[in-house]
Amino acid sequence: KPHIDCITSRRTIRIPGLIDVHVHLREPGASYKEDFATGTAAALAGGFTMVCVMPNTQPAVIDKATLIVVKEIAKKNARCDYALFMGGTEKNFNEIPDLSSLVAGLKLYLNDTFTTLKMNDITMWGKHFEHWPLNVPLCVHAESKTCAAAILVACLHNRPVHICHVSLREEIELIKAAKLKGLPITCEVTPHHLFFTQQDLTWLGQQMGQVRPMLATEDDQNALWENLQVIDCFASDHAPHTKEEKRSDKPPPGFPGLETMLPLFLTAVNDGRLTLDDVVNRLYYNPKKIFNLPDQPNTYVEIDMETEWKVVEDNLFTKCKWSPFGGRTMKGSVCRVVLRGEVAYVDGQVLVPPGFGFDLRELQLRQPFQAPKDSHNSSLEGGRSTPMFGKTKELT
Amino acid sequence: KPHIDCITSRRTIRIPGLIDVHVHLREPGASYKEDFATGTAAALAGGFTMVCVMPNTQPAVIDKATLIVVKEIAKKNARCDYALFMGGTEKNFNEIPDLSSLVAGLKLYLNDTFTTLKMNDITMWGKHFEHWPLNVPLCVHAESKTCAAAILVACLHNRPVHICHVSLREEIELIKAAKLKGLPITCEVTPHHLFFTQQDLTWLGQQMGQVRPMLATEDDQNALWENLQVIDCFASDHAPHTKEEKRSDKPPPGFPGLETMLPLFLTAVNDGRLTLDDVVNRLYYNPKKIFNLPDQPNTYVEIDMETEWKVVEDNLFTKCKWSPFGGRTMKGSVCRVVLRGEVAYVDGQVLVPPGFGFDLRELQLRQPFQAPKDSHNSSLEGGRSTPMFGKTKELT
Numbered sequence: 001k002p003h004i005d006c007i008t009s010r011r012t013i014r015i016p017g018l019i020d021v022h023v024h025l026r027e028p029g030a031s032y033k034e035d036f037a038t039g040t041a042a043a044l045a046g047g048f049t050m051v052c053v054m055p056n057t058q059p060a061v062i063d064k065a066t067l068i069v070v071k072e073i074a075k076k077n078a079r080c081d082y083a084l085f086m087g088g089t090e091k092n093f094n095e096i097p098d099l100s101s102l103v104a105g106l107k108l109y110l111n112d113t114f115t116t117l118k119m120n121d122i123t124m125w126g127k128h129f130e131h132w133p134l135n136v137p138l139c140v141h142a143e144s145k146t147c148a149a150a151i152l153v154a155c156l157h158n159r160p161v162h163i164c165h166v167s168l169r170e171e172i173e174l175i176k177a178a179k180l181k182g183l184p185i186t187c188e189v190t191p192h193h194l195f196f197t198q199q200d201l202t203w204l205g206q207q208m209g210q211v212r213p214m215l216a217t218e219d220d221q222n223a224l225w226e227n228l229q230v231i232d233c234f235a236s237d238h239a240p241h242t243k244e245e246k247r248s249d250k251p252p253p254g255f256p257g258l259e260t261m262l263p264l265f266l267t268a269v270n271d272g273r274l275t276l277d278d279v280v281n282r283l284y285y286n287p288k289k290i291f292n293l294p295d296q297p298n299t300y301v302e303i304d305m306e307t308e309w310k311v312v313e314d315n316l317f318t319k320c321k322w323s324p325f326g327g328r329t330m331k332g333s334v335c336r337v338v339l340r341g342e343v344a345y346v347d348g349q350v351l352v353p354p355g356f357g358f359d360l361r362e363l364q365l366r367q368p369f370q371a372p373k374d375s376h377n378s379s380l381e382g383g384r385s386t387p388m389f390g391k392t393k394e395l396t
Numbered sequence: 397k398p399h400i401d402c403i404t405s406r407r408t409i410r411i412p413g414l415i416d417v418h419v420h421l422r423e424p425g426a427s428y429k430e431d432f433a434t435g436t437a438a439a440l441a442g443g444f445t446m447v448c449v450m451p452n453t454q455p456a457v458i459d460k461a462t463l464i465v466v467k468e469i470a471k472k473n474a475r476c477d478y479a480l481f482m483g484g485t486e487k488n489f490n491e492i493p494d495l496s497s498l499v500a501g502l503k504l505y506l507n508d509t510f511t512t513l514k515m516n517d518i519t520m521w522g523k524h525f526e527h528w529p530l531n532v533p534l535c536v537h538a539e540s541k542t543c544a545a546a547i548l549v550a551c552l553h554n555r556p557v558h559i560c561h562v563s564l565r566e567e568i569e570l571i572k573a574a575k576l577k578g579l580p581i582t583c584e585v586t587p588h589h590l591f592f593t594q595q596d597l598t599w600l601g602q603q604m605g606q607v608r609p610m611l612a613t614e615d616d617q618n619a620l621w622e623n624l625q626v627i628d629c630f631a632s633d634h635a636p637h638t639k640e641e642k643r644s645d646k647p648p649p650g651f652p653g654l655e656t657m658l659p660l661f662l663t664a665v666n667d668g669r670l671t672l673d674d675v676v677n678r679l680y681y682n683p684k685k686i687f688n689l690p691d692q693p694n695t696y697v698e699i700d701m702e703t704e705w706k707v708v709e710d711n712l713f714t715k716c717k718w719s720p721f722g723g724r725t726m727k728g729s730v731c732r733v734v735l736r737g738e739v740a741y742v743d744g745q746v747l748v749p750p751g752f753g754f755d756l757r758e759l760q761l762r763q764p765f766q767a768p769k770d771s772h773n774s775s776l777e778g779g780r781s782t783p784m785f786g787k788t789k790e791l792t
């Protein structure tokens with residue numbers, strides 16, 4: 001990181017330790033791309049003290065045995081706190097509900113993606129929507145008509161659903177209408193869908209530019225910005241692949257994003273496109289509520305809103321060492337991250353070792369009656385009992 | 397037809413003049429396949445005295461000028477009564493609601509079909525769902541996830557929708573759940589999806605066997621039969637193409653069906669798979685209610701439940717002169733059709749000329765306060781005011 005000295009910086013602001021509810025850390029099975037140690041270092045460098053980790057690893061987290069194995073790996077290697085998702089398959093809908101208190105939530109892949117977890121048959125979706133506990137998040141990769149279909153299935157089963165990486169006008173308008181109708185739908189949008197369009201493929205290249213959902217049109221991008229109030233969360237969908245893989249004949253889809261997401265939004269705050277409250281709501285309060293994540297005592301991030309700096313790919317903590325935002329100038333940076341009283345990151349250095357991170361669900365199981373600790377916005381803090389679905393809370 | 401003499405037949409039954417809510421008569425633009433005179437002759441031979449005619453002609457019925465032209469053609473040539481659908485496009489959602497009282501309903505093509513009318517963008521669907529009057533049918537070609545998406549859009553706009561040619565387990569189960577939830581969804585199923593599966597492609601051939609939705613699996617077929625109570629209407633989706641076209645490199649999808657639908661169901665009644673009431677509900681009472689069609693005085697069909705006969709393609713009235721059910725033995729046939737007091741069809745002969753048929757919507761506009769006439773089942777007869785959405789009425 002370009003040696004920003006935050007102590008002498010003109011203006012630092014303290015915000016909560018942020019939450020990225022959608023990251024792929026590639027371990028087990030592809031730790032040459034990323035692993036828990038490097039991915040959570042990238043998280044801390046990006047201002048995140050909690051991440052929710054996707055299950056499409058090799059093996060995929062679809063049963064108790066694999067969950068236990070991956071929990072062990074995560075426990076030894078994560079530097080920030082985390083919760084692990086389970087993946088739904090055509091077969092596991094009966095067994096996995098018993099594991100629901102141990103995981104971030106259930107992830108269903110309802111569209112073509114870079115995974116073996118795709119479920120085509122709506123009847124099979126229904127089994128998961130029926131069996132998965134109502135109070136544990138159910139997240140879907142569901143684009144376009146599949147997004148509409150997923151919302152209908154949630155509606156028919158009277159349950160909440162969280163729509164991952166919304167990218168199209170038709171999706172965000174549908175979600176808006178669904179929320180107006182009172183359906184408990186929440187959603188997230190990635191920085192790359194907010195800051196890129198398919199026009200950017202001309203310089204990114206068709207290979208490096210591969211991502212799912214694909215980069216969309218300017219009209220789709222405008223729809224996301226116009227409907228900021230409909231967007232509950234920002235999430236990176238941090239999905240690292242090596243440069244070699246991305247440049248190959250069959251480039252796998254996905255961008256790394258943990259280290260560039262917050263700076264992109266801080267730059268947008270500086271540009272007057274949104275407020276810092278808009279950002280903190282979508283990277284902390286709403287994710288915390290929707291995913292029922294605990295307080296982290298003595299945890300905060302110091303950001304500098306003034307300094308301009310350039311993304312240097314070699315300086316990234318992600319193992320893949322590239323970013324579609326490489327070379328981009330940002331105004332706003334992460335100075336320091338304090339996690340449970342420890343300085344976990346400061347001025348370009350990650351200071352906490354692998355294993356410092358906690359499994360948030362295990363923590364919650366050991367402290368089931370944990371009271372809200374953050375008095376600054378008590379209406380938003382309610383522990384596990386009152387999830388705020390379908391609303392985007394504005395800080396007052 | 398194989399010279400069935402109904403007078404000496406063992407047992408004839410009188411049923412109402414039936415309604416096929418989904419036929420393609422190919423005029424204008426492809427009258428070498430079918431036209432109003434031949435298509436409505438096929439209707440009468442099949443026991444139908446009303447047909448609802450799809451708008452994907454050339455030109456397509458998507459504006460007032462074309463509607464007027466096609467109404468003139470229909471008026472001069474139809475032998476049975478009819479109503480014409482309009483098609484939705486990305487542009488006509490503002491103009492066509494004014495024409496709604498003149499047409500059978502609005503048809504939206506939301507999936508790939510043999511038409512130029514496909515609408516991909518869910519946002520555009522919404523414009524039609526919003527503007528089209530609530531009390532005039534809105535029908536969709538929407539398969540699989542698109543079916544789910546269409547139901548959601550209808551739900552979000554608080555309006556009824558009629559799902560054409562349901563063919564998959566996931567579709568019928570979704571519609572069942574939607575009805576249980578109280579959503580005003582209705583649907584139709586074709587005879588070819590009830591009596592064929594993709595196994596039949598081995599003898600039909602991939603070319604002759606092309607149809608949309610494609611013939612499905614045995615599991616899908618079983619789901620339709622298991623959920624007979626969820627099926628509001630049977631409809632032929634009569635979609636004639638010439639044998640030459642069907643045998644070509646790019647065979648257009650579609651089967652003729654008007655003349656074989658009722659015999660297939662009568663055979664199924666004889667086989668104990670459903671009752672005659674099941675058939676008449678789905679080919680008369682429910683279509684009449686859902687599509688708000690008028691009484692036809694002195695109109696009925698005499699059927700013979702006993703005689704076995706074989707479908708001979710050369711004897712068909714449809715101009716395309718073939719049927720996927722050609723050669724099949726049926727038990728049950730149409731003996732005589734009386735339409736407004738005239739014998740329109742008897743023992744293999746159509747006796748009414750082109751122009752005998754009425755445009756049912758024009759008729760209703762001239763007789764807006766028409767009272768129910770059929771006392772035999774008065775709870776089901778209510779004129780235009782009380783459409784029975786989402787229920788399948790059983791005759792008592």
Ligand SMILES: [Zn+2]
Pocket residue numbers: 126127130157
């Ligand atoms: Zn269910």
Ligand SMILES: [Zn+2]
Pocket residue numbers: 127130131
């Ligand atoms: Zn079950």
Ligand SMILES: [Zn+2]
Pocket residue numbers: 113141164165212213
């Ligand atoms: Zn995804």
Ligand SMILES: [Zn+2]
Pocket residue numbers: 022024054237239
């Ligand atoms: Zn992802």
Ligand SMILES: [Zn+2]
Pocket residue numbers: 522523526553
């Ligand atoms: Zn709308």
Ligand SMILES: [Zn+2]
Pocket residue numbers: 523526527
């Ligand atoms: Zn409008």
Ligand SMILES: [Zn+2]
Pocket residue numbers: 509537560561608609
């Ligand atoms: Zn169709």
Ligand SMILES: [Zn+2]
Pocket residue numbers: 418420450633635
């Ligand atoms: Zn059709």
